[in-house]
Amino acid sequence: MDKLTTLHVMPLLPGHEADLAADALELVQSGVATAVACSMTLVPEGNPPENKAKILGDRFTAFRRAYQGDRAQLGILAQATIGHGYVPDEPAPFQQIVRPDGSLAYQMCPLDPAFQAYIRDTIRHLAALRPAFIMIDDDFRLLTGRNGCFCPLHLNETGKRLGRSLTRPELVQLLADEQVARLYDTVLLDSLLQLAGVIRDAMDETDPALPGSFCTCYGDVRHAGPIAGRLAGQGQPRVVRINNARYLSPEMRSFPIRMYHGAAQIASLDGDIRALAETDTCPQNRYSTAAALLHAHYTGSILEGCHGAKHWITRTRAYQPASGAAYRAILGRYQAFYETLYQAVQISQPDGYAAAALPSASFFNAAPRHGDRCGSEKTWGALLGVLGLPCNFIRMPKLPVMMTGEDVDLFSDQDLGELVETGLVLEGSAAEKLCRRGFSAGIGVVAKPYQGPRVSAERWGQRMLGPDTTYTRLLPLSQATRVHATLLHRKSGVHESFSEIGPAATSFTNDAGGRVAVLAASFGTSNKLSSFGFFDADRKLELLELLSFVCGRPVAFHYPGDAEIYLKLRRFPDGRYLLALFNLGHDPLDTVPLASPLQISRVEQITPDGQWQPVALESGVLLTSLAPAEPKVFCITAADR
Numbered sequence: 001m002d003k004l005t006t007l008h009v010m011p012l013l014p015g016h017e018a019d020l021a022a023d024a025l026e027l028v029q030s031g032v033a034t035a036v037a038c039s040m041t042l043v044p045e046g047n048p049p050e051n052k053a054k055i056l057g058d059r060f061t062a063f064r065r066a067y068q069g070d071r072a073q074l075g076i077l078a079q080a081t082i083g084h085g086y087v088p089d090e091p092a093p094f095q096q097i098v099r100p101d102g103s104l105a106y107q108m109c110p111l112d113p114a115f116q117a118y119i120r121d122t123i124r125h126l127a128a129l130r131p132a133f134i135m136i137d138d139d140f141r142l143l144t145g146r147n148g149c150f151c152p153l154h155l156n157e158t159g160k161r162l163g164r165s166l167t168r169p170e171l172v173q174l175l176a177d178e179q180v181a182r183l184y185d186t187v188l189l190d191s192l193l194q195l196a197g198v199i200r201d202a203m204d205e206t207d208p209a210l211p212g213s214f215c216t217c218y219g220d221v222r223h224a225g226p227i228a229g230r231l232a233g234q235g236q237p238r239v240v241r242i243n244n245a246r247y248l249s250p251e252m253r254s255f256p257i258r259m260y261h262g263a264a265q266i267a268s269l270d271g272d273i274r275a276l277a278e279t280d281t282c283p284q285n286r287y288s289t290a291a292a293l294l295h296a297h298y299t300g301s302i303l304e305g306c307h308g309a310k311h312w313i314t315r316t317r318a319y320q321p322a323s324g325a326a327y328r329a330i331l332g333r334y335q336a337f338y339e340t341l342y343q344a345v346q347i348s349q350p351d352g353y354a355a356a357a358l359p360s361a362s363f364f365n366a367a368p369r370h371g372d373r374c375g376s377e378k379t380w381g382a383l384l385g386v387l388g389l390p391c392n393f394i395r396m397p398k399l400p401v402m403m404t405g406e407d408v409d410l411f412s413d414q415d416l417g418e419l420v421e422t423g424l425v426l427e428g429s430a431a432e433k434l435c436r437r438g439f440s441a442g443i444g445v446v447a448k449p450y451q452g453p454r455v456s457a458e459r460w461g462q463r464m465l466g467p468d469t470t471y472t473r474l475l476p477l478s479q480a481t482r483v484h485a486t487l488l489h490r491k492s493g494v495h496e497s498f499s500e501i502g503p504a505a506t507s508f509t510n511d512a513g514g515r516v517a518v519l520a521a522s523f524g525t526s527n528k529l530s531s532f533g534f535f536d537a538d539r540k541l542e543l544l545e546l547l548s549f550v551c552g553r554p555v556a557f558h559y560p561g562d563a564e565i566y567l568k569l570r571r572f573p574d575g576r577y578l579l580a581l582f583n584l585g586h587d588p589l590d591t592v593p594l595a596s597p598l599q600i601s602r603v604e605q606i607t608p609d610g611q612w613q614p615v616a617l618e619s620g621v622l623l624t625s626l627a628p629a630e631p632k633v634f635c636i637t638a639a640d641r
Contacts, residue, residue, distance in 0.1 A: 004308040005239070005276060005308035006033045006308045007034070007037045007075075007135070007276070007308075007310045008024060008027050008033035008037065008313070008314070009037045009316075010037065010038055011039050011316040012038055012039065012040065012063055013318075013319050014059060017062050017063045020063060021066035021067040024069075028069055028073055029069070030332045030335065031335040031339075032335055033311065035075055036073055037133075037135055038060050038063060038075065039079045041079045041080045042056070042078050042079070043084070043106075043108070045089070045092055046091075047090060047091070047092060052122065053126055057126055060129060061129060071132075074131060074132055075132040076126055077137060078126075079137045080137060081119060081136060081195075081199075082108050082110060082195075083105075083106055083107040083108055084107075085139075091106065092108075092118075093114075094108045094109070094115040095109040095152075097146060097151065098149060098151040098168065099146070099150065100147055100150060100367075102150070109151050109153055109154065109191075110192055110194060110195035111157065111191045111194065116194075116198045119195065120201070127202055127207070128205075133210070133211040134210065134212050134231075135214070135310075136199065136213070136214050136215065138215040138216055138220075138243060140192065141220040141223070142188040142220070142367070143220045143223070143365065143367055145372065146367075146371060147367045147372075148175075148184065148367035148368050150171060157187050158183070158187050161186075171184070175367065178364075181367070182366070184366075184367065188367065192223060192227055193227060197230055199212070199231060200212060200231055203233065204233075207233075209235055212232055212233050213232070213241070214227050214228040214231055214239070214241070216265070217243045219365050219372045219374050221242070221243075221265045221268040221374055222268060222362045224265075224268075224269065225240070225270050225273060228240045228273060238270075239273070240269060240275055241276040241278055242262055242265040242277065242278060243265065243278055244265065245279070245280040245297075246289070249293075250293070252296070252585070253386060255296070256584075257382050257385075259381070259385075260356060261374070262304045263375075263393035264376075264393070266304060266305045274308070275307055276306060277308070277309040278310060279294060279297055282312065283316075283317075284323060285323035291327050292627075292630065294327055294331070295331070298331075299334075299337075299580070299582075300566075300568075302341050303570075303580055304393065305345070313328065334608050336609050337606050337609070344570075344572075344606075349570060350569070351556065351571040352390050352392070352399065352556055353401065353402065353423075353547060354393065354397045354401045355392055356379035356404075357396060357401040357419060358393065358410075359395075359412065360396050360415050363409075379404055379407060380404060380425070383523055383534055383535070384402070384543075385566045385584075386565070386566065387559075388558055388559025388560070388561065388581075389543065389558050390555065390556075390569040391566060391568065392568060396419075400423030400514075401422065401424055403419070403424055405433055408430050408433040409433070416434065416439060417439070417442075420510065420516065421442075421512035423516065425517045425518075427519050427521065427522040427523060428519060428520045429522040431443060431447035431472055432472050442510045443510070444476065444506060444507075444510065444518070445475055445481060445506055445508070445518055446477065447472050447475075447518065449473065450520070451473065455487050455488070455501070455521075457490075457498065458486065458487055458488065458504040459485060460485040465504075465542065466539075467533050468521035468522065468533045470522040470524070471521055471522070473520070474506055474520050476503065476506060480508060480509070481506050483506055485504035485505040487503065488500060488501065489501045503520060504520050515549055515550045515551075517550050521533065553597075557594060557596045557598075558595050559592070560595040564584040565582065565583060565584065565585075566581070567580070567581050568580040576636065576638075577635070577636040577637075578634070580632070580633045581626060582629075582630070583627060584629070585628060586628050588627050589625060590625050592621065592625075592626050593620060593621050593622075594617070594621070594622050595620060596620075598638035598639060598640060599640070600636060600638045601639070602636070602637040603615045603617050605633060605635075606632075606633045615634065622634075
């Protein structure tokens with residue numbers, strides 16, 4: 001079985017070659033990195049353009065001379081080609097990207113022949129140095145943060161394909177038509193592939209098998225596979241670093257959201273592509289990212305299917321080795337842990353249900369309005385991921401799926417039909433959208449925008465649940481639709497009697513056997529007080545009951561307490577469970593309660609040195625601690641009672 005691929009991004013700082021080389025060698029020998037990516041910012045500067053390839057190539061050669069290990073481990077990261085947008089002291093004279101509003105970005109248009117010549121000469125020179133690989137960074141894109149290019153070159157090419165001349169405002173207006181938007185998207189991709197071809201051809205002059213790889217951004221992942229294929233090289237696999245870094249995010253409540261972003265990108269890539277995580281601590285010190293957060297991020301990325309990472313743990317603008325010491329320590333300590341986890345993920349499958357599904361085909365995020373999008377803007381993972389309920393993100397699973405209104409827009413009618421047949425838990429806005437698309441018979445209700453008295457509470461059995469602010473009117477289609485909970489209204493906060501005003505939740509089994517639960521409410525975000533009808537212990541119990549109905553059996557494992565726990569659940573072919581828990585809160589846990597309807601006979605956890613070590617379970621409590629931001633991964637042997 002293959003192993004993790006981990007790249008150490010390293011600056012080329014003149015005068016520090018020996019120290020940087022010794023550090024890189026130690027990272028490779030310790031297993032933290034499998035290769036070194038020497039960073040080169042190649043975006044053109046100056047008029048005429050500075051010969052950056054010669055200057056940076058000489059620095060690379062000086063570093064390589066100082067490196068005492070296998071020089072076949074030393075590659076190049078082209079950290080900027082088109083450009084990230086930073087304006088230099090002296091701009092270069094090439095065609096810049098034109099934004100939809102007509103303003104210029106300091107990013108080079110890939111169709112400019114003069115810029116192509118600059119890139120050809122640059123890569124030709126660097127490839128002749130025979131690095132282990134050349135990786136193209138994620139400034140090589142035209143969607144995320146760009147929303148297309150409306151320069152004369154792109155207008156001309158798009159006009160040719162449409163059979164007419166175009167101005168920028170005319171094209172922007174035409175892009176409201178999906179057919180035109182798809183044609184324009186093809187123009188954008190073709191222009192990037194043309195420049196990728198220039199890069200590959202320049203590499204081929206030295207070695208057709210010199211590996212080339214690619215870094216994508218969230219909204220550009222649809223383009224990543226073809227570009228990676230054009231760059232890869234003869235006989236080489238396609239390698240794509242996804243865009244899932246947690247830039248300047250010291251809190252952990254958003255952690256499940258960023259893990260979803262990574263999963264959405266991986267789901268958009270072909271299965272043969274090796275996906276690397278973006279474990280970027282930018283600007284590479286602990287004022288930005290704690291070492292514990294780096295460890296959690298890499299662990300979570302492996303669980304989502306990454307085959308390794310592009311570790312960015314070294315300050316790039318100045319030689320400050322102390323800033324990366326904690327990163328090196330934690331990655332070194334857990335190197336074998338990551339490898340054992342990776343092997344476990346490769347032979348296991350998500351279990352139970354999906355907190356969000358990913359569509360069979362990538363979401364079409366058309367420029368200029370949706371260039372930054374890839375997946376849903378809100379999933380159930382944002383809620384379940386802190387409640388301690390299993391939280392998996394899966395491409396078109398053969399498991400029941402939880403769906404928000406924002407999720408629905410990603411899917412074709414064919415995909416939605418399959419999901420309805422498999423089983424669903426829907427918030428109100430998702431039910432409304434499914435009904436508008438003709439699926440009311442499959443979910444057991446007609447869902448319409450709510451009009452009526454203000455919802456004061458919801459009654460579920462003997463429990464009163466707090467209200468949300470956004471509701472949907474649920475109209476059961478027949479007696480086959482069971483009302484699971486009821487919306488209530490009262491005259492005032494001191495009034496003791498309530499009137500029933502409609503279903504708060506329904507359950508239904510459709511003709512295909514799919515079980516569907518629909519909630520009238522649509523939950524909000526955790527930073528709004530009005531959302532705490534869902535960030536709530538009783539609501540958590542209701543969700544567990546609805547999930548048990550939809551899945552046809554109780555949820556196999558969950559965290560029953562009120563600490564913020566992110567839980568991943570997978571299953572091995574022999575029936576054992578792989579369970580990962582992340583403490584997303586600020587409170588350390590001395591022990592970890594674990595609820596399960598199963599008879600648990602053995603629990604093991606992965607130690608930092610990659611071994612499986614038994615863990616005691618007493619009265620439903622794992623006798624192991626869980627520090628803030630810490631992940632722990634368990635293998636559980638269990639059977640039905």
